[in-house]
Amino acid sequence: MRNVYVAGIGQTTFGKTPDRSIEQMGQTAVRAALADAGIAKSDIQAAYCANVLGGMLTGQRVLRDLGMTGMPIKNIENACSSGSVAVQDGAAAIASGQADTVIVFGVEKLSVLGGGTLPLEDTDIEVAQGQVMPAVYAMRARRYMHEYGATEDDLVKVAVKARGNGALNPIAQFRKAVTADEVRASRMVADPLRLFMCCPTGDGAAAVVLTADKALAQRSDATVRVASTALQSGLYKTGFRIMSSAELTERTARIAYEQAGVSAQDVGICELHDAFAIAELMYYEALGLCEAGGGMALVRDGETTLQGRIPVNPSGGLLSRGHALGATGIAQLIEIVTQMRGAAGARQVARLPRVGVTHCTGGGISGLDHGACAVTVLEATE
Template identity: 40%
Template structure:
């Protein structure tokens, strides 16, 4: 791995509620075109495409990119649950860094149905069998939908271990709404108070309100990655590059620790972050901005600790000090995050890439983090996979 991968272009369509979006091939092609236009290259320059989605038939990736052109290139369909978009980015980065390709497209999309996420193939073993068994033993509430049970249980675990109040999660959600109010691409842009979040209907009494969960969403996002030699040859921008990246999957502690936080990826996150900091030779104190996987307010809070932004058990104090927003230690989810921007599973990781690229370019407009030079992305999928990516500006 001797070639840096530069983010030459990014594109994203506004996220929408299920039933209010265009069909997935339309959204995907639009996001791809925006990324190509932003990069200043034609689709004919793309040598490989990594296309991510969770709910779709095989070769939906081809259907998506054929709206950009039918050039006969390799098209790889990627599915890694909610970390699908960043998994596509991981593969695209590897292709460029290894020298296998000089210009690669990473594209993610999702056309979702209303309501809670569920299984599709009920005639065969579920990849969540072991997770369900452990969640039922630790948290109970088998009547709750899968994601609510997992992440609500993780929040409950943090509350029990550290005395974290429910209000801490409400503060995370209120912060997300304030950030989203500045983002024209966010789905939910209404500012919420902490009390609004606390007063929302309880999905799990004492543990989780409705406003602490991200909404099902449709959308698409894309990035064009290039080598430095290709960028110079084509006079493309090289101001943002991937400085370090790591993907992790579950280890025995996911189940053996008998801790709901570990069950939802705390260990994967911790290890991926450690590898990224080691690769880059920096620490969490050097970060300016973070886009992390806040599918639930509970997961944002525990991810602060897993990423090293604060010590274990220190998240509530970190939030109370305002260290997770503008003027604090590090701005988390300036886009509004999954809680406000929305969470179209296959697109989420690339939407995070879109946001952080603009932050490092200095083109994030009203939500710009002043002087941003280093940016961390955290994208998590249960089952499981976690991708942590460090972006840097060329003069950073």
């Protein structure tokens, strides 16, 4: 298997922008990634498009007017993990020698939904009872607070960190820092989760050029390699379930770390799936950044801020950069690459990271056990 490098990155701003079409957003991101890689569109040998709700042949519709046709184009749907799964597909094509240079992009336009939580299948018995995403994460938060003594203030701190990072990210959906008081004053969505503790829906696109050609990916600060990509699905248990931990993320991360030959202790930067503030604490633990119940301490001690030991969600995360489903996993990867290159400007983390992780998870029975979780390990090489 060959090494897979990230040669180019590009993304649109995230936000509710009904005037931008899926095609326009996708094209903006793809063009930016090609420009960053310094290659022509004719250098691309295959394309992988992540999209959830955009309809038939989204990838082809984006690429058609760019004249990027006559090659394999695939569309991948895996709920919140779609973007990371498209990265996995593109990386596999390069690793196995099917292609030398490919484009992977994700695009979503959620503003068409008119707001609110994502549409879930009401054939699901728990969803039909009202267990939509905010309700489920609220239950998880209450249980987590009960078990580990976390307080509302810990959730507030996560939201303040996310908005602070987002304020420094020119593509973020929310580009204004908020105070703890503002978070506490935001309206209750599902107790204890207030509005600023819940990620927004939005529109956006993100694209990366992956290549076997190391020279193409070379940058002065870092040449970034996709060290591993893991995809798993939940066990979909019904009845009693442990709500304060995330078995699926634990399992997926274990596979990703093993394939990359790294351990959780090596991780120097992380973009994780903070769909709700409580998720950040739980996924710190599931990704092995700390022990079970140790998530609060990381936040209280500022370990996951831009200046901390393991910066988490420097982009602002889902809570602040935003969550345009198909684009999210790729936007996470772009943030890690940008930080590894030392090119993140005002939000540049204190120490250039060598190993970074992206994490997406979502879709499924009441959010308790997800349909798809993807963990990608990135490595800065010379």
